[in-house]
Amino acid sequence: MKMKALQLTDHPEQRIQLLDVAKPEPANGQVLVRLQAAALNHRDQWIREGKYPNIRAFCTLGSDGCGIVETVGSQSDAHWISKTVIINPNQNWGDNPAVQGKDYRILGNPVDGTFAEYIVVPTDRLHEKPAYLTTEQAAALPLGGLTAYRATCKHGAVKKGDNVLVTGIGGGVAQLAMQFALAAGANVWVSSSDEEKLHKAIALGAKGGINYRSDDWDKQLMAQTSGLNLVIDSGGGTGFSRFVRLMQPAGKIVFYGATAGLPTTLDLHRIFFYQLTLQGSTMGNDAEFTEMLQFCEQHRISPIIDSVRPLDAIISAFDEIKVGKQFGKLVISMV
Secondary structure, eight states, rough: EEEEEEEOOEEESEEEEEEOOOOOOOOTEEEEEEEEEEEEHHHHHHTTTTTTTTTTTOOBSSSSSEEEEEEESSGGGGGGGGGEEOOOOOOOOOSSSSSOOOOOOEBBBBBSSSSSSSEEEEGGGGGETTTTSSSSHHTTHHHHHHHHHHHIIIIIITTTTTTTEETTTTTTEEEEEHHHHTTTTEEEEEEEEEEHHHHHHHTTTSSSSEETTTTTTTHHHHHHSSSEEEEHHHHOOOTTHHHHEEEEEEEEEEOOOOTTOSEEEEEOHHHHTTTTTTEEOOOOOHHHHHHHHHHHHHOOOOOOEEEEEEEGGGGHHHHHEEEEEEEEEEEEEEO
């Protein structure tokens, strides 16, 4: 049997195509999930552009998904049949919970992902969908939620009363980081170059927003906060050095990307004298995925969704995420 799947191809313009491919069959320890919804991440577009390591051609893209278990590879897993599940995109994290191992992979390349009508995954990647979430919201949670949870709650150890800056608030990880920090009782500020996004974030609970294209954005932020306890950043770039000047003693700067490039300078004297922590972070281990779902359920956190479109319009979602005007997740509906 055939199914629709979005794969990385040699198409001279799009580089991705919606193709008819063989419907997979589950082996022992695996299940077949009929996907109801999937969601895009910037990772998907970077793979399309060839900017990601270990890219495999004719691989189905997509890391985030929610669906219904249709068949199982072993009768011992029959209790999963007909359950609506959310899929952990981690593959082979490894034995060290502090850092991923050399065989670590993320669903959606080089492992076939969720931009398809069906997917086969190991049973240990499954979690029942939180009842309070719609299928579209559940599909929008896994990769962004895990990345934001590890950065904000584990490495960042956010707590009530902290002054927190979350940069690039248009992105899915950033918005979930903001929601997690707010749920912990922190005072949250956000940054963006888009004034409308700043206003939307403030309406959702942020105390303020800073346009990072302003020459004195750091001075504006210091005037509002009297210093930060935590920064959650994905950009890096020349602005990274300004975070150091904004930090209160023993503050933490947690970063999970470098989309703006590398910092040109860092005030090492201030970093060691103020006992600051610069912490890299990416994704999270399987225990943290479970903790993230529990945290979301406890605080009734729902991913922000920008738009929902059918699978046959998925390439338009890639084009949209490249421009970066969305506020929230771009979701693909399979039903």
